Amino acid sequence: MSMTSLAxxxxxxxxxxxxxxxxxxxxxxxxxxxxxVVIYVASKLGGExxxxxxxxxxxxxxxxxxxxxxxxxxxxxxxEVGAEASDSxxxxxxxxxxxxxxxxxSSIFETQSEVISVLAELGVIILLFEIGLESDLRELQKxxxxxxxxxxxxxxxxxxAGTIGLMFFFNVPAIPAIFAGAALTATSxxxxxxxxxxxGYLKSREGQIIVGAAVIDDVLGIIVxxxxxxxxxxxxxxxxxxxxxxxxxxxxxLGSIFLGKFFNKSFVAIAERLQTRGNxxxxxxxxxxxxxxxxxxxxxxxxxxxxxxxLVLDETDKRKELDKQVIPIADILVPIFFxxxxxxxxLGVLNPAIPTNRQGLVIAAFLLVxxxxxxxxxxxxxxxxxxxNRLAIGVGMIPRGxxxxxxxxxxxxxxxxxxxxxAAIIIMVILTTFLAPPFLRLALKNTTEEExxxxxxxxxxxxx
Amino acid sequence: MSMTSLAxxxxxxxxxxxxxxxxxxxxxxxxxxxxxVVIYVASKLGGExxxxxxxxxxxxxxxxxxxxxxxxxxxxxxxEVGAEASDSxxxxxxxxxxxxxxxxxSSIFETQSEVISVLAELGVIILLFEIGLESDLRELQKxxxxxxxxxxxxxxxxxxAGTIGLMFFFNVPAIPAIFAGAALTATSxxxxxxxxxxxGYLKSREGQIIVGAAVIDDVLGIIVxxxxxxxxxxxxxxxxxxxxxxxxxxxxxLGSIFLGKFFNKSFVAIAERLQTRGNxxxxxxxxxxxxxxxxxxxxxxxxxxxxxxxLVLDETDKRKELDKQVIPIADILVPIFFxxxxxxxxLGVLNPAIPTNRQGLVIAAFLLVxxxxxxxxxxxxxxxxxxxNRLAIGVGMIPRGxxxxxxxxxxxxxxxxxxxxxAAIIIMVILTTFLAPPFLRLALKNTTEEExxxxxxxxxxxxx
Numbered sequence: 068m069s070m071t072s073l074a075x076x077x078x079x080x081x082x083x084x085x086x087x088x089x090x091x092x093x094x095x096x097x098x099x100x101x102x103x104v105v106i107y108v109a110s111k112l113g114g115e116x117x118x119x120x121x122x123x124x125x126x127x128x129x130x131x132x133x134x135x136x137x138x139x140x141x142x143x144x145x146x147e148v149g150a151e152a153s154d155s156x157x158x159x160x161x162x163x164x165x166x167x168x169x170x171x172x173s174s175i176f177e178t179q180s181e182v183i184s185v186l187a188e189l190g191v192i193i194l195l196f197e198i199g200l201e202s203d204l205r206e207l208q209k210x211x212x213x214x215x216x217x218x219x220x221x222x223x224x225x226x227x228a229g230t231i232g233l234m235f236f237f238n239v240p241a242i243p244a245i246f247a248g249a250a251l252t253a254t255s256x257x258x259x260x261x262x263x264x265x266x267g268y269l270k271s272r273e274g275q276i277i278v279g280a281a282v283i284d285d286v287l288g289i290i291v292x293x294x295x296x297x298x299x300x301x302x303x304x305x306x307x308x309x310x311x312x313x314x315x316x317x318x319x320x321l322g323s324i325f326l327g328k329f330f331n332k333s334f335v336a337i338a339e340r341l342q343t344r345g346n347x348x349x350x351x352x353x354x355x356x357x358x359x360x361x362x363x364x365x366x367x368x369x370x371x372x373x374x375x376x377x378l379v380l381d382e383t384d385k386r387k388e389l390d391k392q393v394i395p396i397a398d399i400l401v402p403i404f405f406x407x408x409x410x411x412x413x414l415g416v417l418n419p420a421i422p423t424n425r426q427g428l429v430i431a432a433f434l435l436v437x438x439x440x441x442x443x444x445x446x447x448x449x450x451x452x453x454x455x456n457r458l459a460i461g462v463g464m465i466p467r468g469x470x471x472x473x474x475x476x477x478x479x480x481x482x483x484x485x486x487x488x489x490a491a492i493i494i495m496v497i498l499t500t501f502l503a504p505p506f507l508r509l510a511l512k513n514t515t516e517e518e519x520x521x522x523x524x525x526x527x528x529x530x531x
Numbered sequence: 532m533s534m535t536s537l538a539x540x541x542x543x544x545x546x547x548x549x550x551x552x553x554x555x556x557x558x559x560x561x562x563x564x565x566x567x568v569v570i571y572v573a574s575k576l577g578g579e580x581x582x583x584x585x586x587x588x589x590x591x592x593x594x595x596x597x598x599x600x601x602x603x604x605x606x607x608x609x610x611e612v613g614a615e616a617s618d619s620x621x622x623x624x625x626x627x628x629x630x631x632x633x634x635x636x637s638s639i640f641e642t643q644s645e646v647i648s649v650l651a652e653l654g655v656i657i658l659l660f661e662i663g664l665e666s667d668l669r670e671l672q673k674x675x676x677x678x679x680x681x682x683x684x685x686x687x688x689x690x691x692a693g694t695i696g697l698m699f700f701f702n703v704p705a706i707p708a709i710f711a712g713a714a715l716t717a718t719s720x721x722x723x724x725x726x727x728x729x730x731g732y733l734k735s736r737e738g739q740i741i742v743g744a745a746v747i748d749d750v751l752g753i754i755v756x757x758x759x760x761x762x763x764x765x766x767x768x769x770x771x772x773x774x775x776x777x778x779x780x781x782x783x784x785l786g787s788i789f790l791g792k793f794f795n796k797s798f799v800a801i802a803e804r805l806q807t808r809g810n811x812x813x814x815x816x817x818x819x820x821x822x823x824x825x826x827x828x829x830x831x832x833x834x835x836x837x838x839x840x841x842l843v844l845d846e847t848d849k850r851k852e853l854d855k856q857v858i859p860i861a862d863i864l865v866p867i868f869f870x871x872x873x874x875x876x877x878l879g880v881l882n883p884a885i886p887t888n889r890q891g892l893v894i895a896a897f898l899l900v901x902x903x904x905x906x907x908x909x910x911x912x913x914x915x916x917x918x919x920n921r922l923a924i925g926v927g928m929i930p931r932g933x934x935x936x937x938x939x940x941x942x943x944x945x946x947x948x949x950x951x952x953x954a955a956i957i958i959m960v961i962l963t964t965f966l967a968p969p970f971l972r973l974a975l976k977n978t979t980e981e982e983x984x985x986x987x988x989x990x991x992x993x994x995x
Contacts, residue, residue, distance in 0.1 A: 092944055093764075095645065096652050096833060100824040107817040114807040124807040164828050181559065181642050182649045188560050300557075343578040343588040345862030352863055353571040360564040364628050369560060392859040398809030399816055399860060480556055 091175050094165050098179035099186075101157050103403070105142050106183075109135045110402035123255070126500050128402055129472065129493070132409020143410040145180045147480070152176035183407065184480070188369070190404035191473055193397050195289070195370040196355045199377020200390055202282055213449055214279030220448040221280060221464050222287045225251035225441025232437060237430055241304050243488055246478050249295045250492045251438050253288030253470035254281040259463045259503065266511055273456050273511075276449065277463035288470045289374055290316045292477065293367040299483040300366070316367055320375050323358065327379030335383050348392045351380055370473065408476040412493045416486045427487030434495040439465055439502075459510040466503035471496040555639050558629050562643035563650075565621050567867070569606050570647075573599045574866035587719070590964050592866055593936065593957070596873020607874040609644045611944070616640035647871065648944070652833070654868035655937055657861050659753070659834040660819045663841020664854055666746055677913055678743030684912040685744060685928050686751045689715035689905025696901060701894055705768050707952055710942050713759045714956045715902050717752030717934035718745040719964065723927045726971050737920050737975075740913065741927035752934045753838055754780045756941065757831040763947040764830070780831055784839050787822065791843030799847050812856045815844060834937065872940040876957045880950045891951030898959040903929055903966070923974040930967035935960040 109131035117127025135142040137150060144155035152158040152172045162172050230248030233239040239247070260278055263269040269278070294312040298304060334354065338347045355376040362372030380389060417427050442464040446457030475492045478484035484492070573595035581591025599606040601614060608619035616622040616636045626636050694712030697703040703711070723741055727733040733742070758776040762768060798818065802811045819840040826836030844853060881891050906928040910921030939956045942948035948956070 092645070092648065093827070096649055097824060097827045099649055099653075100656075100820045100827065100833065104817055104821045104824060107813050107820070111805065111807070111809075111813055111817075115805060118806050178642065178645050181556070182646050184556065185560055185563055185646045189563075192564075341575065341579060342582050343575070344858070345575075345866070348859045348862050349571050349575055349866070353568055353575075356564045356571070357568045360561060360568060363557070363561045363564065369564065392862075394808070395812045395856040396859055396863060398812050398856075402809070402813070 091171055091178070094161055094167065094171070094175050095179045095182065097164070098157060098161050098175055099182050101160065102143060102179065102183050105135055105157065106132075106403055106406045107399075109143075110406050113406075114402075121504065123500065125405055125472075126497065128405040129409040129497065132406035133412060133414055133493075134409075135406070136410025136412070138412065138414040143183075143406070144176075145184065145407075145411050146177055147180075147482070148411050148413055148486075183403065186400065187404040187407040187476070188480075190397075190400035190402070191476065192355070192359050192369055192373040193393070194401045194404065195473075196373040196377040197390075197393055197397050197401075198285065199374040199379075200381045200386065200393065202285070202378060203381065213451065214276050215283055216448050216450065217276055217280035217445045217460065217464070218283035218287060221254065221442050221445040222252045222284050222291065224444060225437050226291070228441055229434060229437045232433060233430070236433070237426070239430075239488070242299055242302065243478075243483055243485065245304070246295050246299060246474065246483055247434065247488055247492060249288075249291045250471050250474035250478070251434065251441060251467070251495070252284060252291055253467060253474075254284050254442065254464045255466045255470070255500065259466055259507065263463065263507075266508065268459075268511055272453070273459050273463070276460055280445070280460075280464060284464075285470055286320070286374075289368075289371055290320065292470070292474055293362070293371045295474075296368050296477055296481060297366050299478070299481050312367070315365055316371060319362060319365065319367060319371060320378075323372075323375035324378055327375075327382065330379060331383050334380065335385055338385055347385060347389055348396070351376075351389055351393070354380065368477065404476065405472065408472050408479075408493070411479055412475070412490055413486050414490050414493070417490050417494065424487070427491060430487060431491035431494045434491050435498055438467065438495050438499050456510065459507065462503065462506045462510045465506065466500045467496045555635055555642070558625055558631065558635070558639050559643045559646065561628070562621060562625050562639055563646050565624065566607060566643065566647050567650075569599055569621065570596075570867050570870045571863075573607075574870050577870075578866075585968065587964065589869055589936075590961065592869040593873040593961065596870035597876060597878055597957075598873075599870070600874025600876070602876065602878040607647075607870070608640075609648065609871075609875050610641055611644075611946070612875050612877055612950075647867065650864065651868040651871040651940070652944075654861075654864035654866070655940065656819070656823050656833055656837040657857070658865045658868065659937075660837040660841040661854075661857055661861050661865075662749065663838040663843075664845045664850065664857065666749070666842060667845065677915065678740050679747055680912050680914065681740055681744035681909045681924065681928070682747035682751060685718065685906050685909040686716045686748050686755065688908060689901050690755070692905055693898060693901045696897060697894070700897070701890070703894075703952070706763055706766065707942075707947055707949065709768070710759050710763060710938065710947055711898065711952055711956060713752075713755045714935050714938035714942070715898065715905060715931070715959070716748060716755055717931065717938075718748050718906065718928045719930045719934070723930055723967065723971065726968050727927065730972065730975055732923075732975055736917070737923050737927070741924055744909070744924075744928060748928075749934055750784070750838075753832075753835055754784065756934070756938055757826070757835045759938075760832050760941055760945060761830050763942070763945050776831070779829055780835060783826060783829065783831060783835065784842075787836075787839035788842055791839075791846065794843060795847050798844065799849055802849055811849060811853055812860070815840075815853055815857070818844065832941065868940065869936065872936050872943075872957070875943055876939070876954055877950050878954050878957070881954050881958065888951070891955060894951060895955035895958045898955050899962055902931065902959050902963050920974065923971065926967065926970045926974045929970065930964045931960045 110128045113127030113131025114124035115127070118124050132143070134140060137144060137148045140156070141154055142156045144150040152175070155176060158172055158176050161167065161175065167175070226248045229251045230244045233244035233247055234241060259281060260269060263274045263277065268274045290313070293316040294309070297312050298309070301308060334350060337350050341350070355373050358372035358376040359369035360372065363369045380386065416424060417431060418424050419428055443458070443461035445464050446459070446461030449455055449457060449460060471492065475484070475489055475496070479489050574592045577591030577593070577595025578588035579591070581588050596607070598604060601608060601612045604620070605618055606620045608614040619640060622636055622640050625631065625639065631639070690712045693715045694708045697708040697711055698705060723745060727738045727741065732738045754777070757780040758773070761776050762773070765772060798814060801814050805814070819837050822836035822840040823833035824836070827833045844850065880888060881895060882888055883892055907922070907925035909928055910923070910925030913919055913921060913924060935956065939948070939953055939960070943953050
């Protein structure tokens with residue numbers, strides 16, 4: 068009998084009774100599984116509908132997230148939006164299945180929401196890793212000077228106008244104003260390049276400048292985000308800190324690309340020597356997560372590290388094989404991010420029926436105007452004498468997408484964005500994305516007509 | 532100014548100050564990233580070393596987990612093994628990076644450990660989904676009767692001997708004894724089929740019976756696990772409950788296979804209609820997670836649902852494409868499970884230098900003997916008059932692997948296994964896997980010699 072008491076004593080060991088009751092663990096998994104089913108179904112319904120309407124799938128995933136989240140169905144809820152376990156439909160289901168006490172439900176709700184949030188963050192890390200893998204540094208160097216000018220103007224103009232406008236017209240404090248301004252910076256390359264390729268303009272000079280500038284402003288946007296998010300953590304705009312952050316973000320990114328040239332060969336050598344399953348994908352993810360961790364450790368954003376890791380591995384011979392293997396992993400993790408961003412955004416704070424909401428709506432309208440004008444003007448920053456469709460370039464830079472949502476998501480997680488401001492950013496992302504394709508078609512129609520005119524002139528010249 | 536107070540009030544809203552401090556969220560992600568880096572490096576080092584020694588990689592991943600976990604390096608620690616934040620090297624690193632208070636570290640430790648545990652559980656769900664995808668039901672029907680008899684004997688004998696022995700010789704209570712007995716049931720198909728194919732015996736009659744029986748006892752093992760884990764939750768062996776569980780587990784599995792025949796076509800139709808990324812993998816994972824959730828909801832194990840989902844989707848035309856896409860996802864999630872199982876196992880409780888540990892060692896030795904004898908006897912259950920290498924069949928069934936570790940992992944998570952018993956199960960899995968290949972080579976050498984003798988006889992006959 069002494070054996071029994073010795074061997075089984077830790078079943079009742081008080082040390083094991085931690086705050087997170089281990090008895091809740093199976094229900095946490097149950098909650099995570101149900102949440103994932105909701106997320107996947109929503110993301111596919113939204114994505115497919117969006118695609119059918121000729122819009123980018125990510126927009127549909129975001130809107131689907133809004134529908135299943137705090138704004139409407141209350142299926143996917145998070146404590147940071149002020150929700151309690153009893154507000155969540157999934158938690159009500161779990162309570163019924165497991166006969167749980169309100170205290171356990173509340174603790175399960177918090178932990179399972181944190182798990183979904185971490186999965187969403189891993190999703191955005193993998194998204195940026197994938198974007199890094201797809202950004203060809205050599206291609207970027209070719210597009211060169213004009214794209215860089217367009218990109219810089221397209222980052223600085225909406226950032227400055229947005230931040231200053233929010234601070235002076237709306238009395239928004241500096242940090243959230245900077246955050247919202249930063250969210251206006253990054254063009255989504257996906258939608259524009261799709262419209263361009265549909266209309267056969269992807270290889271035109273306008274198309275090449277737009278795509279090149281979109282890639283560069285993604286990079287600038289990620290650096291801005293790394294800086295801004297760190298400012299948000301300290302809570303004040305300190306010039307020394309600002310310089311430290313901008314330097315460290317740039318050095319981190321350029322340094323990794325530089326060191327990456329040497330690391331490249333070791334990576335390929337390691338992947339080729341490994342004999343067991345995951346010989347390519349495990350070293351790649353180890354590197355990506357390590358870089359994400361290092362970026363975090365020097366107080367930058369994890370996604371900057373993942374993006375740098377993607378840029379580095381893009382330069383290896385294993386790129387194509389790796390691309391192929393990262394796709395299914397991104398497919399199951401990235402939608403968790405977009406649906407969560409939508410689910411956490413309380414669009415109810417912009418309901419115009421409630422008078423106090425109207426100021427939030429005015430902010431949303433202001434952000435939208437700045438987002439559009441701040442990019443349209445970039446067309447006029449193109450130098451050179453060759454005639455070029457400046458409007459098409461500016462309009463092509465309008466749609467915000469993934470990176471804008473990354474800003475909204477991180478701003479919401481860090482608590483720096485108020486609910487109306489977060490909702491306004493999401494509305495801005497949705498509307499710029501909706502408006503860009505018809506506008507771009509219109510602007511490009513001009514080019515066609517101008518070119519037609521030009522061609523008629525030339526033909527007339529030749530005929531003479 | 533009224534705008535400011537309205538818009539920013541929720542920054543200081545006390546409702547948002549939930550128990551899990553949202554300010555900890557970034558550090559939770561940092562902790563998860565660092566833990567994943569440790570897990571991946573350990574799993575690859577262990578897996579590759581194991582492979583180089585001609586052992587299955589999963590064994591190396593498990594041993595690597597033991598080394599980075601509570602038994603040795605204390606890199607990967609979990610609250611459920613009685614560890615506190617200060618015991619974890621990763622948490623010490625985080626504390627240094629983030630200048631955290633001991634209270635935040637403790638809360639971050641718990642949440643990030645829970646996240647890693649859920650990732651490990653998702654890993655084992657995907658592992659079972661993959662095993663389901665790879666188990667061909669039609670092939671199984673061909674091997675037929677003899678394999679089924681071998682499988683049933685190989686499940687019943689070690690289960691009964693293990694459970695009864697633990698209860699009567701070692702005074703272990705019924706529930707943990709049943710759990711440990713159940714952990715003895717399932718043969719690991721991987722290692723045996725590798726040795727068989729190396730020696731050219733995979734297509735021999737012995738080989739076919741071993742492989743068929745291993746597949747069947749995987750299925751039986753998963754049903755046994757679903758039943759035993761549910762018993763563990765209620766904490767008592769109630770005959771009505773037992774009948775309910777065995778019935779529901781069998782009905783769930785057979786029912787899903789049956790209904791799956793109809794669902795198959797809809798699944799293919801859905802995957803073919805979807806136009807956006809993840810058109811195959813998202814419906815597949817939605818189905819797998821939904822089945823895992825449903826299994827959980829009727830108080831069975833999530834892995835039973837995932838396994839059933841895999842069996843169902845294995846019958847579709849999309850099987851091969853799906854297989855290919857699931858591989859990288861499994862590659863990054865499954866190692867988290869095996870390394871975690873190793874990391875949570877405190878092999879220190881079996882240190883023979885400490886006198887009170889010796890009883891645990893005796894249990895480990897007992898389990899090992901039962902595990903070997905319980906499978907070796909299965910060879911003699913083969914009926915029919917054709918001469919057959921009964922020893923080779925029995926020895927081929929010896930190695931335990933994934934499913935045995937799934938038992939240990941789930942037993943540990945549910946708190947039903949004492950530390951010495953959990954450590955004893957893991958030692959049993961490791962040693963059966965180490966011992967099987969040399970034993971099997973020896974046993975098969977007998978076949979070769981017997982056949983040589985037989986052939987010489989026949990040749991002699993013909994010569995006469």
